[in-house]
Amino acid sequence: MTRRWIQSGALAGGGAALLSLGLFIIVSGSDTNRLVPGLLMYLGLAVASGAGYGWLLWAHTDRYPFAVMGVLYGLLSWVFFGLVLVPVFAGLGPRWNAVDAAGQFPLLMVYLLQGALLALALRVLEATGLLRLMATTRDTAEHPTVTRRVVILGGGFAGVTTAQELEKLLGETGDVEITLVSRTNHLLFTPMLAEVTAGGVEAQHISPPLRAFFRRVQVMRGEPAEIRIAENRVLVQSGSQNITDLTYDYLVLALGAVPNFFGNTALEQYAFTFKSLADAIHIRNHVIDCLERADSEPDPMNRRTMLTFVVVGAGFAGTELIGGLNDFVRGSLWYYKHLHNDDVTFLLVHPGEHILPELSTELARYAEKKMTDRGVTIRGNARVTDASLGRVSIGDEAISSETLIWTAGNLPNPLLKQIGCEMDNRGAVITDERLLVRGQHNIWAVGDCASIPDVVTGKKAPPTAQYALREAKTLAYNLCAVLNGREPMVFSHRSQGALAVVGHQTACAEVFGFKFSGLFAWLLWRGIYLSKLPTLEKKIRVLLDWVIDVFFPRDITYAPLIEERTEAAPAAGD
Ligand SMILES: Cc1cc2nc3c(=O)[nH]c(=O)nc-3n(C[C@H](O)[C@H](O)[C@H](O)COP(=O)(O)OP(=O)(O)OC[C@H]3O[C@@H](n4cnc5c(N)ncnc54)[C@H](O)[C@@H]3O)c2cc1C
Numbered sequence: 001m002t003r004r005w006i007q008s009g010a011l012a013g014g015g016a017a018l019l020s021l022g023l024f025i026i027v028s029g030s031d032t033n034r035l036v037p038g039l040l041m042y043l044g045l046a047v048a049s050g051a052g053y054g055w056l057l058w059a060h061t062d063r064y065p066f067a068v069m070g071v072l073y074g075l076l077s078w079v080f081f082g083l084v085l086v087p088v089f090a091g092l093g094p095r096w097n098a099v100d101a102a103g104q105f106p107l108l109m110v111y112l113l114q115g116a117l118l119a120l121a122l123r124v125l126e127a128t129g130l131l132r133l134m135a136t137t138r139d140t141a142e143h144p145t146v147t148r149r150v151v152i153l154g155g156g157f158a159g160v161t162t163a164q165e166l167e168k169l170l171g172e173t174g175d176v177e178i179t180l181v182s183r184t185n186h187l188l189f190t191p192m193l194a195e196v197t198a199g200g201v202e203a204q205h206i207s208p209p210l211r212a213f214f215r216r217v218q219v220m221r222g223e224p225a226e227i228r229i230a231e232n233r234v235l236v237q238s239g240s241q242n243i244t245d246l247t248y249d250y251l252v253l254a255l256g257a258v259p260n261f262f263g264n265t266a267l268e269q270y271a272f273t274f275k276s277l278a279d280a281i282h283i284r285n286h287v288i289d290c291l292e293r294a295d296s297e298p299d300p301m302n303r304r305t306m307l308t309f310v311v312v313g314a315g316f317a318g319t320e321l322i323g324g325l326n327d328f329v330r331g332s333l334w335y336y337k338h339l340h341n342d343d344v345t346f347l348l349v350h351p352g353e354h355i356l357p358e359l360s361t362e363l364a365r366y367a368e369k370k371m372t373d374r375g376v377t378i379r380g381n382a383r384v385t386d387a388s389l390g391r392v393s394i395g396d397e398a399i400s401s402e403t404l405i406w407t408a409g410n411l412p413n414p415l416l417k418q419i420g421c422e423m424d425n426r427g428a429v430i431t432d433e434r435l436l437v438r439g440q441h442n443i444w445a446v447g448d449c450a451s452i453p454d455v456v457t458g459k460k461a462p463p464t465a466q467y468a469l470r471e472a473k474t475l476a477y478n479l480c481a482v483l484n485g486r487e488p489m490v491f492s493h494r495s496q497g498a499l500a501v502v503g504h505q506t507a508c509a510e511v512f513g514f515k516f517s518g519l520f521a522w523l524l525w526r527g528i529y530l531s532k533l534p535t536l537e538k539k540i541r542v543l544l545d546w547v548i549d550v551f552f553p554r555d556i557t558y559a560p561l562i563e564e565r566t567e568a569a570p571a572a573g574d
Contacts (some may be wrong), residue, residue: 004208005054008125009118013050014140016117017043024110045054045081049073050118057122058114070119074112082107103573141506146177149478151234151246154254154413155182155210157190158468159445162252163217165476176483178217180245182235185221188277188433190465190528192542193319194501196280197287198324199554203277208534220244227251227419229443250479253429255413256471257448257463259406268388271406274317282561283405287325288556291401294343295336301400307344308401310392312384313408314350316500321407322348326376332556346376348402349394350408351383355510358498363508366517370506384408410463412449415423419443424451424460434473434488444479446471467493499525 008384021042053073082104127213150166152159163180170176186207193203210219222238234251238242259275272283287309294306309329311322333339340464348355348371355371355378368378379394384404386393392401412428422430422438428451431436435452437443446452447468452461461467470493478488497511499521507521516524526546533539 003089005057005122006051007054008122009054009057010047010051012118012121012125013053013114014043014047016050016121017046017112019117020110020113024106024115042081045077045085046114049077049081053118054122070115070117071112072115073118075108075113077115078104078108078111082111112233143176145174148177148249148483149247150176150178150250150252151248152178152180152252152254153217153227153234154252154256154447154449155180155184156188156254156256156447156468157187157465158256158472159185159252159254160210160213161187161469162254162446162479164213165473166479167214167217168302169476169480170483174465178405179220180210180214180217181220181222181224181234181246182210183221183223186277187213187534189529189533190275190317192533193274193277193280194320194324194357196277197274197284197321198328199284199556200324200328200549201247201542201545203281203559205538205545206388206533207277208538212535220246224415227415229419229421229440232442238421248442250444250482251478252475253416253437253443253445253449255415255449257410258414260409260411261406262409264386266387267384267404267406269381270389271312271404274321274405274407275410275515278561281561283321283325285561286403288558289327291329291332291336291339291556295338300343303339303343304345305390305400306402306414308347308399309345309403309405310347310349310394310399310401311386311405311407312349313406314348314352314355314357314378314380315407316356316498318348318350318405318407319355320501322346322376323371323374323501323506326371326374327503328554330375332554334553335556341375344375345401347379347399348376349379349382351381353380355380359500359508359510361516363510363515363517367500367502369510370502370504376503410448412451416449426451433490434478435471436478436488436492444475446475452491455490456494461489461491461493462495464498466496467497499528501525508563 021039083101120412152163155445159180159182162180166178186209189206189208192201192206196203196206220236220238222236222242222244224234225237225243228234229251232248234246234248234253236246238244259273261271272286273279274283294303297306298302307329309322309325311318311325329344329346330341331342333344354361354368356364356367359367372378382394384392384394387404390400390402392399392404411426414427416423416429417427419429421440421443424430428449429445430451431445432438433453433455435444435446435450437445448463449472452471454461461471471491474489474491481488497509497513499507499509499511501507501522505519505522507517507525509516509521509524511524530539530542533542
């Protein structure tokens, strides 16, 4: 397939160059004899850069802004070829000054036209399926049938990265089929989930569709109904009736984790979970609803209950959530003429000495101070033990609140229990250091659902996106190795650090051993996570959301609901 894109790009590049130059000659009435010496070079460059452009489009799965890319290509070609390379070859030196560049303006039109035509030609080839057809005909001739199947369960960081890397490593090997099964049709970029709840970023902008990542991986939206490892089969349920029988040679478990209420059914019933896009939207709508009702509530006690928000757990998820929500609510109060800052309480409850246990005590203290200054009350060494309608119990103390958000614990996906593999006491599938599930020869596990030895620290790899991504890259390498009869490698990763936003343009960061806090750390957070957010389109959309957020107040419109549930770990005895 790669070769097809390059060849088509070269062909389209040459064609586009001839067409645009022809048009230029007709429109400008230029003397063709004068153009002939440079014509061959121009065509050669157009073919070469067209091939490069074809490859670029192939290498980037988010290929949709064809037109923009084409015009950009035209502009860059003009600067590189028109203003530098061609004049240099002609012995004139680069045309950097404004007068010379203005003299090359007609050439800019030619290059822009050429870029647009090149993009259009490739777009037509792809849209009509011709490109795929050419590739398939050739691929089928070389690799007649699928002989091996890889099934990946879970479309989070671990599953998607495994599939993506495997696709890259396998290149044009056509006899391996890869299927990714996921409950949702998007990848959720969890580090920005708190921003969705706080209304700083639109929900769809942090959740690129899974199908945008792949060329050959087949995406199946559904849930594994049964995993029969003795038969190398997974029965996948999509919709209420439809069951698909998937056989596999290699199975990857990447089903992540679920919220854990430690068997407390009251908490499970009354608390919001904070794990999925739907969770973020539910919380946001609920908070807006509390503000709306409180504004017309005459009884001050009821008003306080509506405006008391309790978040349990002070890891990254809980801390970032309460920091963002606190900013959102206090920043939106001016819409509500009967509400005042003093009516609002934000309570962060956690069992430890300090919040953000992943960071150093010094940074955690800094974060606590910043959050307290902004009106968040922090209750350390405390546990939420019970909840009912309008009431939350912290130890023996009862608090009136309509909002309890649970981020205090996760457990590996309980679905894994049905497989019958060896598990640790949390229910994570135990793997060896090559990510192969213990006691199995063709089942691998990655991410939050796996218990993976970390050869660097000698402990278990922590359940973070950073580790899930690295594990997935190693796993893809290992799968490719066993598919090609080579030795798999040992997983090892040294943590690059951690970053957390604590609200109001303030963050704490420990990166490669260096500690940062305040505005600089916040900018670092934004820069790093924006660069990690998949697909160019989503990056641009989030960037625009951030710019809009600077100039306009937070949006208090209810967000459209999506139906997607977060399951919790079953209560004890289930
Ligand atoms: C709010 C929040 C903020 C976070 N912030 C950070 C951070 O800043 N930095 C960091 O390193 N980590 C962070 N994390 C942790 C990080 O998100 C996880 O460690 C990471 O997502 C683990 O990747 P995974 O692929 O193993 O699991 P997940 O990303 O959870 O993916 C699991 C996938 O399996 C699918 N799935 C689950 N059950 C089924 C089923 N029955 N059938 C089909 N599909 C199913 C899910 O839909 C999902 O696609 C955060 C987590 C949360 C919740």
